[in-house]
Amino acid sequence: MSSGQGGLASGSAVMVLEDGRVFRGSSFGAAGETLGEAVFCTAMTGYQETLTDPSYHRQIVVATAPQIGNTGWNDEDDESGKIWVAGYAVRDPARRASNWRATTTLQDALERRGVVGIAGIDTRALVRHLRTRGSMKAGIFSGEPAAAPVEELLARVNGQPSMLGANLAGEVSTDDVYTLEPEGEHRFTVVAVDLGIKTNTPRMFAQRGIRVHVVPESVTLDRIKELRPDGVFLSNGPGDPATQDDAVSLTKSVLGEGIPLFGICFGNQILGRALGLGTYKMKFGHRGINVPVVDHTTGQISITAQNHGFALEGEAGQRFDTPFGTAEVSHTCANDGTVEGVQLVDGKTIKAFSVQYHPEAAAGPHDAAYLFDRFAGLMEEKA
Structure with a gap:
């Protein structure tokens, strides 16, 4: 050509x-x-x-x-x-x-x-x-x-390494903490663990009056607590979630502190592992901006943006005990039944939740943008 x-x-x-x-x-x-x-x-x-x-x-x-x-x-x-x-x-x-x-x-x-x-x-x-x-x-x-x-x-x-077993989050994470200030009145502060975060995610928080401290994937619980967050966010990222023992351990510590937590994509797999679920490599994954997902708590279907080649094990509506309370599979893909979300519940109160798709939707549909508001609601309840 x-x-x-x-x-x-x-x-x-x-x-x-x-x-x-x-x-x-x-x-x-x-x-x-x-x-x-x-x-x-x-x-x-x-x-x-x-x-x-x-x-x-x-x-x-x-x-x-x-x-x-x-x-x-x-x-x-x-x-x-x-x-x-x-x-x-x-x-x-x-x-x-x-x-x-x-x-x-x-x-x-x-x-x-x-x-x-x-x-x-x-x-x-x-x-x-x-x-x-x-x-x-x-x-x-x-x-x-x-x-x-x-x-x-x-x-x-x-001769190249396989994606199965690839530990890549550290290769894409930020080296230093940086902060995005809220637009308008400050409501909450969130610590976002950068496992491969996209630019639009902190921006979506800022639009809701949330100050975001983006931290490296190697961050410790003590460092997170120094930033006095109202909530912790686990970002998207590349590689095999089975390699992320440190991130899983950190997530367990955050849950143990009772800090509201929200994760997307890779962060969904990290939270799932912290709650006791296994992960597996999908045949060809979900990548695009047109993937239908069922929210089993409401019956609502959202068209979502996705990019993942690994997924959590589980079935729609599955409930299971964890050291932090009862958890459940909250979302699944309408195409193939893949787990698309988990949440930790205490009665009717959600303490932590995550989804496999990208509510920041860049690019993509805006059906899932309300999840940022849901997280703000968790932080408001905790306050």
Whole structure:
């Protein structure tokens, strides 16, 4: 594919899966090679937020939408300080950016940040393959690396670490504490444990009059208590939740202190583990902004934004005893029954809760934004 008005890179590229399946296309983004777990995202829009979501660390994202890049890249919608995906695979990249907010093209953003991608492949066939066989190790090779024999490329792909057992939260977490001040009158203070937090999450808290101290994933309970929080938040993040023994131990300590707690995505798995549930790696996960979830306490169905390849064990409405009281599976996916939320209850009072999806919805529907208000309600009751 030759360079055009959108700055499309020239040259060939090849994507190799661990089972030997090969897709040949054109270079997209930076030239070179990259390794990661091949996953697919069903969102029709919001690729900038997807690419900058730390939860995608070490993953090669395949876009199911055939046309990508139409709105270019802007200076406002990043969900972190960098592009975290290991690579990007698309069918038909736009040749020009067609949005008034765009400051550059997607191709230029990928190239400038050193992200290797591939374009012009049959992403429909690739997604069907991943849905059938499951997410798997993969690599994208463009430029000089693409000229190597497929057998050599396959060996590189299979030589990389598995996502199962990957401890990645520390690689994406902040190094230092930072604070986002509330908009308007200060109501509460929340300590947000950064396991891979997205920019819009503290912003959603701030809009509700909540001061947010974002802390590293290595934070101690003593440090949290020094910040005098009204509540503790566990963020989204990448990797295998089975590796997060320290985060689980911290969560148990927070629950023992009686501090209201709210978790999303990776944080849902951490809370679930703290309450005694196991986790497992899903076949191909949920990634997109169109996943239906049932809230079994109300019967309401929300369309949600999701990005996870691991899940909690359990069934809809399951209740179980914990050292902190009775817990229950509060939400499940309407598509496949996957656990999408747990909560710790005391009679009719919720003491802690979490959901597997992203109520900050960047990008995504706003159906679940009320969960930030629910958490504020928990803190108000505690006060």
